[in-house]
Amino acid sequence: xxxxxxLTLILTGVVFIVFAMFLLQILSLRKTILLRExxxxxxxxxxxxxxxxxxxxxxxKTTHTDIFLEIIHLHKVAIISNIGSIYDILExxxxxxxxxxxxxxxxxxxxDLQKNGNFLYIRDFIMxxxxxxxxxxxxxxxxxxxxxELLRKKDLTIxxxxxxxxxxxxxxx
Numbered sequence: 606x607x608x609x610x611x612l613t614l615i616l617t618g619v620v621f622i623v624f625a626m627f628l629l630q631i632l633s634l635r636k637t638i639l640l641r642e643x644x645x646x647x648x649x650x651x652x653x654x655x656x657x658x659x660x661x662x663x664x665x666k667t668t669h670t671d672i673f674l675e676i677i678h679l680h681k682v683a684i685i686s687n688i689g690s691i692y693d694i695l696e697x698x699x700x701x702x703x704x705x706x707x708x709x710x711x712x713x714x715x716x717d718l719q720k721n722g723n724f725l726y727i728r729d730f731i732m733x734x735x736x737x738x739x740x741x742x743x744x745x746x747x748x749x750x751x752x753x754e755l756l757r758k759k760d761l762t763i764x765x766x767x768x769x770x771x772x773x774x775x776x777x778x
Contacts, residue, residue, distance in 0.1 A: 627759045634752040641745045642691040645738055649694050652734035653683045653701065655727050662724045663708060666715045676704040691745070702735060 657680065660673050679701045688694055709728070712718045719725075 624759075627755060631752065631755050631759065634748055634755065638745065638748050638752060641741060641748060645691055645741045645745065646688055646694065648734050648738050648741065649683075649688075649698055652731055652738070653680060655731050655734075656680045656701070656705075658723075659705075659708070659727045659731060662721060662727065663712055663715070663718065666717050667711070672708070672711060676701065676708065679704060698738070705731060705735070 656676060660676065660680075664670060664673060679697060683694075683697050683701065686693065686697065712724070712728075
């Protein structure tokens with residue numbers, strides 16, 4: 606009788622330890638995901654802060670001011686919008702990036718800009734932030750996949766169903 610009791614207690618303890626490890630991993634990954642999201646939002650804000658200077662430098666060298674209308678509009682939207690999560694910035698960031706690439710193509714035809722130190726500095730700054738955001742998105746997607754897999758494993762247990770966690774969606778690259 607006592608052998609079965611000891612065996613039951615040991616099995617219960619092992620199950621509890623495994624379940625506790627799952628919960629700790631889930632909580633740790635959730636915190637990592639939230640920190641990574643905040644980093645991406647911060648990088649995004651720093652990137653959009655440089656757009657007016659970028660526009661100002663290019664606009665001094667061209668007479669076609671209408672090419673800046675879309676990026677000015679997107680900059681206003683980015684400043685005004687209430688960013689509650691990373692999913693709120695994805696579309697705007699994508700559109701800003703397309704406009705930035707267009708303006709980079711325009712700037713390639715303006716020889717004076719390629720010698721302007723301020724332009725080169727701001728251009729490189731914006732490109733650095735865009736590249737960093739892209740890398741962070743890849744890491745975020747990887748973390749979300751790990752998190753989702755842990756939630757799936759946790760939900761296979763009856764006890765795990767009593768501990769619901771927020772699910773995250775992958776971010777389309």
